[in-house]
Amino acid sequence: MFSDADTAALYDTLNPWDPDRRSDDGFYFPLVMGAESVLDVGCGTGAMLRLARERGHGGRLAGLDPDRAALDRARRGADVEWVAGTAADAERGAGFDLATMTGHAFQNLLTDDEIRASLAAIRGALRPGGRFAFDTRHPRARAWERWTSANPDDRVDVVDETGRALRYWHDVDSVVGDLVTIRGTVADPDGTVLRVLSEVLRFLAPEAVNAFLAEAGFGIEAQFGGWDLAPVTEASPEIITIARRR
Missing domain, CATH: 3.40.50.150 (Vaccinia Virus protein VP39)
Structure with a gap:
């Protein structure tokens, strides 16, 4: 977990x-x-x-x-x-x-x-x-268009303070008016998903x-x-x- x-x-x-x-x-x-x-x-x-x-x-x-x-x-x-x-x-x-x-x-x-x-x-x-x-x-800069796992600048590989290697990236679920719903995915380096973090931004x-x-x-x-x-x-x-x- x-x-x-x-x-x-x-x-x-x-x-x-x-x-x-x-x-x-x-x-x-x-x-x-x-x-x-x-x-x-x-x-x-x-x-x-x-x-x-x-x-x-x-x-x-x-x-x-x-x-x-x-x-x-x-x-x-x-x-x-x-x-x-x-x-x-x-x-x-x-x-x-x-x-x-x-x-x-x-x-x-x-x-x-x-x-x-x-x-x-x-x-x-x-x-x-x-x-x-x-x-x-x-x-008007439409930052959410760059929040995708296909964008190498948005996909990050890190080592946390316990020494565990992790990969993190975003995906956009919806854009409705001025509200953007995104997902941040935490995974092992091989892509095994550990947790999905959902957020809505205005x-x-x-x-x-x-x-x-x-x-x-x-x-x-x-x-x-x-x-x-x-x-x-x-x-x-x-x-x-x-x-x-x-």
């Missing part, structure tokens, strides 16, 4: 947090280190906050995620607050300087009501003037993202179309936003 704990460990193997080598991590890490208090919404296994603490962050650090197996792994960093819950469960009145939502976690908010409830809670968890930094894939255009932010009481401080900090265009792969609570 490939357990939930194994899945959480595989996530760290596939997505090592490294702000010195990865441009997306390098974008967020200075924001985190420069804020007195940080709420990481959808923190997963907690790698960003644990590294921030290891590198000297002395303020309040809190991670929020509904995946209990991921949080069990995050709790190896005992000097960070780890809370089980969704974005809508963010602590109102907490007065955080910064909230983050990395790794395209914003795309797991699938309905308008989920987005509204999540943004309202995140805004409530920030101090007046506090910032919310997050990213979502630009739908792809919102920049105009829709910005409208939700304005409705929730955020102003846009900066917005980029890629990790090189280029402006958002029709060809941009990303919508990377720093919003400020009004």
Whole structure:
């Protein structure tokens, strides 16, 4: 059996947090280190906050995620607050300087009501003037068209922390409106399937993202179309936003 704990460990193997080598991590890490208090919404296994603490962050650090197996792994960093819950469960009145939502976690908010409830809670968890930094894939780049086992760039062979060789790839099951349903398959190197992980992602255009932010009481401080900090265009792969609570 490939357990939930194994899945959480595989996530760290596939997505090592490294702000010195990865441009997306390098974008967020200075924001985190420069804020007195940080709420990481959808923190997963907690790698960003644990590294921030290891590198000297002395303020309040809190991670929020509904995946209990991921949080069990995050709790190896005992000097960070780890809370089980969704974005809508963010602590109102907490007065955080910064909230983050990395790794395209914003795309797991699938309905308008989920987005509204999540943004309202995140805004409530920030101090007046506090910032919310997050990213979502630009739908016009159609990233899902490259998520297939036939694409060698999407098929990954790794060795996990126990020394087990694994292969991982994606397939797309459906594209309905702005919702894309995908499967991530974990297998032995010979292709024997160990586990299939299903996920639905919502792809919102920049105009829709910005409208939700304005409705929730955020102003846009900066917005980029890629990790090189280029402006958002029709060809941009990303919508990377720093919003400020009004």
